[in-house]
Every structure is written in C-alpha cells, then in structure tokens.
Amino acid sequence: MTTGPKLVSILRQGSYLIASIHTALDDTQMVRFQEDLVEQIGRYRSRGVIIDVAALDVLDSFGARTLRTIAEMARLRGAVTVIVGIQPDVAFAMVSLGMATGSVVTLLDLEEGLAFLDSRTQRNATSGRPALRTLSRGAP
Amino acid sequence: MTRSTDANITSADVGAMRRADEDELLPQLVAHLREHRTTLRQDWASRIQESGLLLAMTSQEMAAETTSVYDNYVEVLETGSVEALQRYARDLSERIIPRGVETHEVVGIVLLLRDVLARFLFDKYQRDFGLLNRVLDAYEPAANRIANTVAVSFVEERERVIRQQQDSIRELSTPVLPVRERLLILPIIGVLDSERARQLTEQLLTGIRTHRAKVVVIDITGVPDVDEAVANHLVQTVDASRLMGASVIITGLSPLIAQTLVTIGVDLSKMDTIGDLQGGLEEAERLLGYTVGRESSPASP
Amino acid sequence: MVRRIVAARVQDGPTADDLVQETLVRVLAAAPRVEPGMLESYAIVTARNVVASLWRERDRHRRNQHRVVDLLPEQTHDDGLVAQEEQNAVVQALARLSERERDTLLAHEVSGQDTRSLAGEIGSTAGAVAAQLNRTRARLRVEYLLALDQAEPPTERCRPVLLALSSGDRRRQREVDAARHLLECDLCARLSEPLMERGQARDDEIRIPIHVDADIVAARQAARELASRLGFSKTDLTLIATAVSEVARNIVRFAGLGEIVVELLDQPRRGVRVVAMDTGPGIADVEQALADGYSTYQGLGLGLPGARRLMDEFAIMTEIGRGTTVTMTKWREER
DSSP states (O other): OOSSSOSEEEEEETTEEEEEEOSOOOHHHHHHHHHHHHHHHHHHTOSEEEEEOTTOSOOOHHHHHHHHHHHHHHHHTTOEEEEEOOOHHHHHHHHHHTOOOTTOEEESSHHHHHHHHHHHHHHTTTOOOOOSOOOOOOOO | OOOOOOSSOOHHHHHHHHHSOGGGHHHHHHHHHHHTHHHHHHHHHHHHHHTTOOTTSOHHHHHHHHHHHHHHHHHHHHHOOOHHHHHHHHHHHHHHGGGTOOHHHHHHHHHHHHHHHHHHHHHHHTTOHHHHHHHHHHHHHHHHHHHHHHHHHHHHHHHHHHHHHHHHHHHHHSOOEEEETTEEEEEEESOOOHHHHHHHHHHHHHHHHHHTOSEEEEEEEEOOOOOHHHHHHHHHHHHHHHHTTOEEEEEOOOHHHHHHHHHTTOOGGGSEEESSHHHHHHHHHHHHHHHHHHTOOOOOO | OHHHHHHHHOOSHHHHHHHHHHHHHHHHHHGGGSOGGGHHHHHHHHHHHHHHHHHHHHHHHHHHTTOSSOSSOSSOHHHHHHHHHHHHHHHHHHHHSOHHHHHHHHHHHTSOOOHHHHHHHHTOOHHHHHHHHHHHHHHHHHHHHHHHHTOOOSSTTHHHHHHHHHHTOHHHHHHTTHHHHHHHOHHHHHHHHHHHHHTOOOTTEEEEEEOSHHHHHHHHHHHHHHHHTTTOOHHHHHHHHHHHHHHHHHIIIIISOEEEEEEEEOSSSSEEEEEEEEOSOOOSOHHHHTSTTOOSSSSOSOHHHHHHHHSSEEEEEEETTTEEEEEEEEEOOOO
C-alpha cells in the first residue's frame, strides 16, 4: 500500500484473522484495508475476524461504515467480526455523531475478542441467535 | 543623584529636594522608608493588632509576614513593578486562606500600612507644604496600586481554591466504584447538570477501560430530574459504554426521568432498566456469572 | 538618513541623489520581504551596498578602461533583468499611491522623519500617521506584486481582498470574505502567498487546503493539535476532530476543492472555531442535508447533522453554483 511503516497488519491465528490498524487511515487506505481483509477472509476461510482499532483517535462516519461493511461481507463468507479497542473518547464521539455500528459486536480488547470468538464459533452450530449486541439508535 | 541619609531633614535638605527633579522624589522616599523600616513596621504591626486583624496568626508569623509585606511594598514603590508583589501576595494568600483569613483582613492590613507610611511622610515633610504635596502625588498612586494588587491577588487565589474544592466535591459526587471484578457501580446523587454529566461520562468510560469492566450499574435513584440535554447525554454514555464492550444497567429510574427519555425519542425497551440498586446488582451478577460460569458469550442487554 | 549615509561616502551631489533614489527603490522592492520595523535599518544597509557597488564599478572601469570587453561582468544578464523588473514594479507601485501617501511614506522611510513630526506637519496625531503608514505600506506591497506580475485584477473584489491580506487586518478580511475570494480567484490566490508569508500567519490559526482524501486526516489532526492548546478535555478534542473529519470529507466528495480554517477564540469565551469552505456546487436543500440519514454518497448520511451534534454552534451558508461555507464552534467549558 505504501512504503514506510505499515499502516495495518493482518495476522492469521488458526481459523481467525486478527487485523490491527496502526495509525490514522484516510478513506482510500481504509477502503484498501477493507479489500485486503475481505480477500483474506475468503482465501483462508476464516471463521472469526477481530479488528483492533485501539490506535485510532477518530472513527468518523466513513470509518464506522467501512467497519460495518467488512462485518457484513465477512458474515456472507461465514465469519464473525468483532471490533475491539475503541477508546473512551472515540466511543463517545461516535455516539454523539449519531453513529450505529449496526449489528457489529464491539468489545474491550483483543483478549475479550478472542474469548468471544471462541465461545461464538463453538456455539454457532446450536445457537441461531443473531448478533449479540446491536447498537442502532433512533435519531433523536 | 544626591540622597539624604539624615533622619532629620534640615532646611538645606528640603531646599535640595525642592530643586531635585520630580523623578528623584520616589527614590528619596524609598530610601527614607528603608531607613525607618524597623520602627514603621512595628508601628504597623501594632495597628494591625489594635484593629483585631489577622488574629489567626501567631506573633512570630505576624512579624515575618509584616516584614515581607513591608519590603515588598517598598520595592514596588521603588521599581513600579507589581509582579514580585503579585507573586508574593498569591503565595501569602495560599498560606493564609486555609486558616480562614478573610478578604477584609487582607485589604485592611494593606490599607493600614498605606496609612502608617502616609503619616510618616506627613511628619517628615510637614515643614514644606509644596514638597509634601509632590511627595504625596508620587506616593498615593503607587500605594493605591499596591492595595489593589494585593486585594485582587487574594480574591483570585481564593476563587481558585474554591474552584478546586468544587472540583474535588464534584469528583466525589460521581464515584466510579469497582464492586467486584469486572463490575462497576456508578451511584449518582444530586442535580445532574451538563458539566457534571460530562465529567461522569469521562470517568465512567475511562473506568471501564482501567477496570476492564463488563457490566456497569448506573444508579440514578438520587437524581431528582434531568433536562433533555442531560438525558441525551446519559443515553450517549450508555451507548458509548456498549461500544467499549460493557453492558449498562440503569437502576432507580424515576417516572419523571423516564418521561424525559421518552420525550427525546429514547426507546426504553433498548435500555436495561431495573427498579432498584439491589435488583440491578443481582442482574449484574447474573450477567457476569452467566459469562464466567458457562464460558459463553456476553449476554445482550 | 539615507541621504546622510550616502553623502558621507560619495562626494558629488548628483551621484548622491541618484544613489538615494536607487536605494529607495531597492528598499521598497524588498518591502514585501522586510518586516516593517526593519525597514529603516534595511535602508541603511542597502545604501551602503549601493555605494559599495558603485565604488566597485568605478574601480573596474579604471582597471578595464583599456579593454574592449568587460571581462568581469558583475551580474549575470538574468539577474540584471530581474532587478530591472523589480525596480520598474516599485516605480509603478509608487505611482499608484496618492501623492500624500507617497510623500508621507518617503519622508518617514527615506528621510527618517518620525511619526510625531509628520503628524505635526499635517495636523494629525502620531498614531494616525503610523496607521496611515501601515496602510500605505500594505497598498504598496499589493501594487508592487500586481505590477511585478504585470496583471490587472480581474474583479473589483481583488484589490480590497489583497489589501486586507496585506495589512493583516482580520476583521477586514472577514468583511470582504477574503478566504472565499482566494478560492475563486487564481491571481489573488497566487499573490496572497507572499502577502500572507509576510504577515506571519498567526500561531492561533491553521489553514488546511482540502483536496484529496489525505487532507481529511491532516485537517482533523491539525484541528486537534491546535484545540489542545486551550486545554479541552480529550473527549472534546475527539469530538472536534471528528466534526472536522466530517466536514472535510464533504468538501472532498462534493466540491473537490476547499479550505478549512481552524481558529482559537478568546471572545466571548475561549473556544475553537472551524470554518470549512468550498467552491462546490452548493447544497440545493440544506434542510434535507441536515436531516439524519440523508446521504448522496456511500457514507452513513451523518456528515453534516453529525458534525452539528458534535459542536456547540453550527451554521451553514450555501449558494448554488458558488459553494458552501460551514462555520462551527466548540466552546471551552469554563469552570
């Protein structure tokens, strides 16, 4: 994508992909990240995806939408997506903006994300429950 | 520049002074005040005692502070710069405010010093009325400026202390309590204004991070009513907590506040509300127990 | 003063006069690059240089009189041409000033007459003369740049805008809507650069040109950094950065070209103001654009209404075919 330090990294761990965003991305880079990630989900037939956004100091409408799109596309390929590491101030700005991450699960950190995916992918066969945490909120 | 060092001013001195450039009046005055420092300061200290000011201070403290103030005072007369005095006044205020010294006392002692020194000047220059007038012309504006500076510094320092106290009270009034592992309780008592709501949000969200909380119980039994902006803020806080992976249970929601929430378009069915704190804690334990015990996913609110 | 310095070194009168003229021209030519307070000392240095170069030239003439071709051309042809152009530009610029402006300026800058005595002569106050001198210098800089560019301003708004920029008068800049004009007028955009450089962009204001994706990130980071100086809480800084991100994206998506100005405020309270301006097509239905969920691109439809919720004040001005200006403010919570 660029020379210099990596903007994102995507690691494979068993049937999961762990994607970390290391720095602020512009829209083009964000879309590129989406394409890379979705491509790898398909290639490795991943069952779970964790996106770590702890390094982001802003998640605006485009960023949130991209994350939601990734989750949707992952779901169509049979993978569960979890977003982890949203910072306190970023979380508050997101809800102030009126943003919904749709049906995407959001958790505190990587550890939580992995624990969730473990429980989720084990239970997947028996539980037909949709996404656990929905954050849609009517416009005030 | 010639400067008289004789305590008793002879008529020759006075004559010299009259001829002296106006610019030299203040330096002469300052020299006199330095020279008579001991007696003038004592005079001033006893006037303070007579007036019943600064009773909170011991006589040693009084001696030390009055000496410092006196020296600072003379220095301002000399240099015309109030900066050093300002610093000293703020420092002094910081020391004496916690001991209950009031504004009128601080202003009072500075005015007393002004009077003591003015009397001294009267005595000294009474033989030459014209000269006295010019000395006072030079002295009065400087003296008033000093009184002003000290008073303002004191009041500012006091306001700062009050603000600080308000901040700590505010912090105390919205404690984020880690009850057990991964469970936070946030009891809110009293009126919830925008500023407090903002602070509450920041404390809660950073608390979730530091305590790695999975469940938060916000108890608002002690909140009489909220306006729409604060209600909105509350809902945003709940949503933001969820984005950080924590479930929020609200307890003690009064019908009045529930009404406000509905008015601003909040879907109460999407909020996890439980009657009282006891019930909320039980629900929280259940959520955590459920998660831990069954090794399964966090339950949805 | 210049005359004194020159006269001390050059004996014959007419030459001295010529040199004074030339010095003046050089000083004024450099005016856009020289701080106002430095002009006088600059004039002295320039006078010395001019005299020195005259001596060199005479010396060379003496030594080279027997030669047909000057073997040591002091300046390359281009340099000479540039200097000539600069001088012409200064002369033209001076000619465009009113007689009174010119006289006062020359009396002050070249003869070294102070503002008080100038004020005495024309029955004014020193302050008023100083203000007038500042205006004259500002005008001279504008006229000089125009003459150098050999350009005639295409619109009636150009001169007032350039003048406001040159004088660094921010209120006036707002009155004439300078920022928008610079987006619309290529000539002024070009000329504004040397003018603004000189005005030493204030350190409590940042301007970020918005054109491509990466500018969105740059804008929000710059806004956060500037606002952090006012001691906003981290949450507030993120709210501001997010709002800037949204309005910047709108510029990239809909207008393609614009600018974001972030400015710290003192009055009536401390706060930060963000002005996002573009030269896009404008918004036909503002109310609709401010409604949640309205989106004409692949976003969440939260751009404008979201930014409005993040800030304390929000205003939008739009004109079809000309562009849109969003002005939003966040106040620092005073406690």
